[in-house]
Amino acid sequence: MSEAVIMLAAMTVLTREVDDGSAADAFLADAQQYRRELLAHCYRMTGSLHDAEDLVQETYLRAWKSYNNFQGKSSVRTWLYRIATNTCLTALDSRQRRPLPTGLGAPSSDPTDDIVARGEVPWLEPLPDDSTDPSNIVGSRESVRLAFVAALQHLSPRQRAVLVLREVLQWKAAEVADAIGSSTAAVNSLLQRARAQLDEVGPSQDDGLQLPDSAEAQDLLTRYIDAFESYNIEQLVELFTADAVWEMPPFDGWYQGPQDIVLLSKTHCPAQGPGDMRFLRTTANGQTAAAVYLLNRETGVFEPLQLHVLAIGSDGINHVVAFHMTSFEKWGLPDTLPVAT
Known part of the structure; x- marks a missing residue:
């Protein structure tokens, strides 16, 4: 139910x-x-x-x-x-707060090292877009992007509430104070500290993102999917920006730069060759995304593996979060795909 x-x-x-x-x-x-x-x-x-x-x-x-x-x-x-x-x-x-691997404070990882799953960490989760109402997607796209929501996790709950109510919903300070049982002065102080904390987290990688339905984003997504489905991993190098980041919760490592991302994929990708993976286009967090299915050779069907949420800028892919998934029900996608005949 x-x-x-x-x-x-x-x-x-x-x-x-x-x-x-x-x-x-x-x-x-x-x-x-x-x-x-x-x-x-x-x-x-x-x-x-x-x-x-x-x-x-x-x-x-x-x-x-x-x-x-x-x-x-x-x-x-x-x-x-x-x-x-x-x-x-x-x-x-x-x-607890819900981080991405980049939010744990560790430096970027060696792509040839073992990858370690941290099941005890309450990881940040992706959010399906509301495909039934395009106005909702447009209206909330920036405020649910992964970089912004991940940055909010660095704030205390009350700082989070104040910043969202003031800067996302555009409430007046007095309205926020009334809502959370505080004073206007306290709300202004919380907002000031929240902004300072976000500045310390660093600049958002969401700046200048291509819209998911733009021709540029869709063309890059096509090339990205082709590289994985054909198992031509080397092609990915030309798709990523020089400082691109790859992370894949629940594994705690993160990787930076096209060469390391490609080496990671070649070292740890569970696919064995062309045709082992299928991708379906979708959106998540107001961003370009793809549902990834891996061939189960015992059952002969493709099963959910990951949801790739891409941050695509004017010069290429600058961030991928590959969320481990066991179902794509929330995205309205099938949980298995048959092998094409």
């Missing part, structure tokens, strides 16, 4: 406890339109799609239970964001 169905079922039960059924129906109709943007908000706060889905469900349940106390002093949207933010802050009290 999907998370959305569970949430609606719970609300249906709660509906029987509410006297004014028309108000309940109006709330459901009004609130559901904000579900996708609330998911993006909770994702920015947590860095986890799974956590974000749970927190959105908790947000709606909290809102439903307290709906009779909603006085209409703000819009339903603002009210839901207040609840979602505080729900995230409560959850983050007991959770």
Whole structure:
């Protein structure tokens, strides 16, 4: 049963406890339109799609239970964001930050060394784009890009909340203060410290990214896919920028430069030759992406391996995060592919 169905079922039960059924129906109709943007908000706060889905469900349940106390002093949207933010802050009290390998503080790795999986680390997760509503993709693309969400992980939960509410949602300082139970002066101080912390993390690799549907990005993605599917790994050298970065959680290493990235692929890629991998185009975090399937020689089908999320600039690919995946259900893609006949 999907998370959305569970949430609606719970609300249906709660509906029987509410006297004014028309108000309940109006709330459901009004609130559901904000579900996708609330998911993006909770994702920015947590860095986890799974956590974000749970927190959105908790947000709606909290809102439903307290709906009779909603006085209409703000819009339903603002009210839901207040609840979602505080729900995230409560959850983050007991959770670790979610890094990428580059965020662990270690230098770049030797591509010929063994790769080490760190299953105990709560890694940053990718976010599917909302293909049902292109306006949502455009509106939230920059604020859910991997580099930005990874940078947010360096902030305390309250710094994260303030920065997102002020600079992504464009709330006034007084509105943020009211939402998180603080003072305007404290909010301004938190924002100042958050900006300083982000400056220390370093410049964003998202600057000047090509849009996923641009001709440039799609052409480069075609060449990238061809190189892997034909097992012509050497072709990748010409696709990456000089300072390109490759990382692949849950493995804790990261690699910089075209030569090291190619050597890593040749040393550790599980494919044995041409035809062992299949790629399907998609998008994630508002960026160009590809779902990667590996041939299982015992079953004779292609099974999920990784989701490659690419940062493509004007001069080539400058960053790839290859997330280990066991399912592409959230991207609306099949979990297996047959071998072409």
